[in-house]
Amino acid sequence: MTIEVRTPRGGAAVDRVVEQLVGERVASRIFAQDATLWGADAEAEAQIRLGWTDVFDGADALISEALDFRSQLAAAGVDRIVLCGMGGSSLAPEVMTRAAQVRLVVLDSTHPVQVRRAVETDLQRTAVVVSSKSGSTIETRSHLAVFERAFADAGIDPADRIAVVTDPGSALESHARERGERVFLADPHVGGRYSALTAFGLVPSALAGADVETIVADAGAAVQTVAADDAGNPALRLAAALAQLTPEIITTAVAEMAHGSAWGLADWIEQLIAESTGKNGRGLLPIAVRAEDPEVDSSYSGPVPLTLVGPRGSAASAPERAVVVTAPLGAQLLIWEVATAVLGRLLAIDPFDQPDVESAKVAAREVMGASAGSAPAIGTLSSGSPVSLLAAPSGSVLTNAASLLAALRETVGPEDYLVVQAYLDREGPAAAPLADLRARLAAALGVPVALGFGPRYLHSTGQFHKGGPRRGVFVQVLDDASPDLEIPGAEGGFAALLSAQAQGDREVLAGAGRPVFALRAADPAELVNELLSAGVTGA
Numbered sequence: 001m002t003i004e005v006r007t008p009r010g011g012a013a014v015d016r017v018v019e020q021l022v023g024e025r026v027a028s029r030i031f032a033q034d035a036t037l038w039g040a041d042a043e044a045e046a047q048i049r050l051g052w053t054d055v056f057d058g059a060d061a062l063i064s065e066a067l068d069f070r071s072q073l074a075a076a077g078v079d080r081i082v083l084c085g086m087g088g089s090s091l092a093p094e095v096m097t098r099a100a101q102v103r104l105v106v107l108d109s110t111h112p113v114q115v116r117r118a119v120e121t122d123l124q125r126t127a128v129v130v131s132s133k134s135g136s137t138i139e140t141r142s143h144l145a146v147f148e149r150a151f152a153d154a155g156i157d158p159a160d161r162i163a164v165v166t167d168p169g170s171a172l173e174s175h176a177r178e179r180g181e182r183v184f185l186a187d188p189h190v191g192g193r194y195s196a197l198t199a200f201g202l203v204p205s206a207l208a209g210a211d212v213e214t215i216v217a218d219a220g221a222a223v224q225t226v227a228a229d230d231a232g233n234p235a236l237r238l239a240a241a242l243a244q245l246t247p248e249i250i251t252t253a254v255a256e257m258a259h260g261s262a263w264g265l266a267d268w269i270e271q272l273i274a275e276s277t278g279k280n281g282r283g284l285l286p287i288a289v290r291a292e293d294p295e296v297d298s299s300y301s302g303p304v305p306l307t308l309v310g311p312r313g314s315a316a317s318a319p320e321r322a323v324v325v326t327a328p329l330g331a332q333l334l335i336w337e338v339a340t341a342v343l344g345r346l347l348a349i350d351p352f353d354q355p356d357v358e359s360a361k362v363a364a365r366e367v368m369g370a371s372a373g374s375a376p377a378i379g380t381l382s383s384g385s386p387v388s389l390l391a392a393p394s395g396s397v398l399t400n401a402a403s404l405l406a407a408l409r410e411t412v413g414p415e416d417y418l419v420v421q422a423y424l425d426r427e428g429p430a431a432a433p434l435a436d437l438r439a440r441l442a443a444a445l446g447v448p449v450a451l452g453f454g455p456r457y458l459h460s461t462g463q464f465h466k467g468g469p470r471r472g473v474f475v476q477v478l479d480d481a482s483p484d485l486e487i488p489g490a491e492g493g494f495a496a497l498l499s500a501q502a503q504g505d506r507e508v509l510a511g512a513g514r515p516v517f518a519l520r521a522a523d524p525a526e527l528v529n530e531l532l533s534a535g536v537t538g539a
Contacts, residue, residue: 001218001221001222003335004324005234005325006323008320008321009320017240019231022230022236025229026342027228027338028229030227031054031223035047035050038344038345039350041350042344049190051187051190052195052197052337055197055198059202062199062202069163070207078126080125081103081127081208082105082107083104083107083131083204084129084144084147085107085131085140085204086140086458087108087275087459087460089137089165090106090108090131091267091268092195092200092201093106094106094267096196096210096212097208097209098264099261099264100205100208100210100261102210107143109453109455110494110501111498113483114425114426114428115485115494124154124156128143129162129165129207130162131164131166133191133192133195133200135171135175138361142490144162145487146485147161147162148162148488149488158179163181163207165186165200166183166184166185166186167185173185184203185199186199193271193275194272197219197333201333215330215333219330219331222330222331222335226335234325235339238325238335238339239340239346242273242307242323245305246284247282249305250417250448250469251285251286251304252305253293253296253307254266254269255289255290255307255308255309256309257308257318258291259311259313266286268333269309270285270287270288270460273336273340273343275460275462276340276341276344276351277351278461278463278465279353279355279356279463279467279468280467281469282347283349287304287449293438293442294442296319298319302443302446303446305321306319306322307323308324309325313326355463356463356467357459362504363503363508368492368500377389381404381519382399383530384530385526385527386521386522387527388521389518390476390518390519392518393407393517401527404519404531405531407517408473408475409445412473416473417448417471417473418449418474418475419461420437420449420452421453421475422452422454422524423455423477423478423498423499424453424478430525437532454476458501458505462505465509474509477527477528478502478520502518
């Protein structure tokens, strides 16, 4: 197996950091599960979060059980797999199945249109995997309630079609066993974002038809390389290269090099590093970009460094300025997990906790408890269809798309980054224009610009937004989230939950001193296109 990490020219600083890491035996100590590597404050958490270094021994039995269930489903005519999960419970299976070019419907949204589509499409041919480490994730439990009712209403026994992946002893395990649903237990000593090679990554992917045996084998074959206290260790070199960016630079664009099948690995890397490092005012925010975006072009001279990933042989045309990681998918997963843990040591943070994630959840629950209605508007924007202004920094005067762009120009400083947070259907008509808007705003403002769909990003980059460097500016885009869909057993529907999640996050961001703009558009695709046509290149 060929694994290579290429760093830009003039890498003497990287070499010095790697030499330090080798001298401290950081790589071998990670695989010895030495919890002291990240300091006394992180030791207790690290003691219960290093199980990802030895998940390979139990993988065969887990995969065999998943494949047996897949055979049972196939015999019953079931060939559509829906995964209900957030963050680490959904991003790795999304990567594995995309790489294998097999279909997996990933439901990591509370937008009622997206949920309804997942529930109402080909239900007779559908099985559902409900994944939650804690067993109490509100999005996932809401999805489960909807699917249980939908199967029952269709005359299908939910126990025949629903499997859960969770930690032992969780409320979700108890719920599933009481109802006779299939249960796959995960290793409780592996944190969610490091769980790609555990039941959370492997079970949904195997059920969908991905070759998970090869993924695990490639990861296992890489262990000796990434556990070595050696200057050629690719995980150490990757961590050192990324650490050299901070604190002056806090973002890196991550893209996939062209090859036979797109992996979608950048989104997984985005969560792994942002949630692991974005705390105590420090960290690195990967920004998932497309191959055609300006940050990837060899002529790009903007403020965002570039990281490229792909299999062997895909790096021939990579710009010299890029950090390049070439390895099979399974090895990539392990390399990035090790590099992230090492990066935590270099940045003097705990890479296994997420102290600011809960704040947005608490705020959303408070909003839900106070009212089931949408947040009141503080103004309107002139547009082809109604646009309500829900929040804006003090002193901003917004009347139309052009004034929003002008306000962004005034608010975003040269050392800042901008995030577009779309609480929309991720497969809806606004998705493609939003990706174009992200790229155009990055070029126009000359700063890093990221795009995240809510509430998906809350379980990914949300930790960095609140706990990382205080240099973020945020633009939320919502729609009417209609028609709504009831959540069985809950007072409100998915529209109220989605609105509360957006409002809760912006209240926490604003309370932490982050500027937040929020707009609710009857036709968000039209609003985005108006922004694109309002002279965004000269915003």
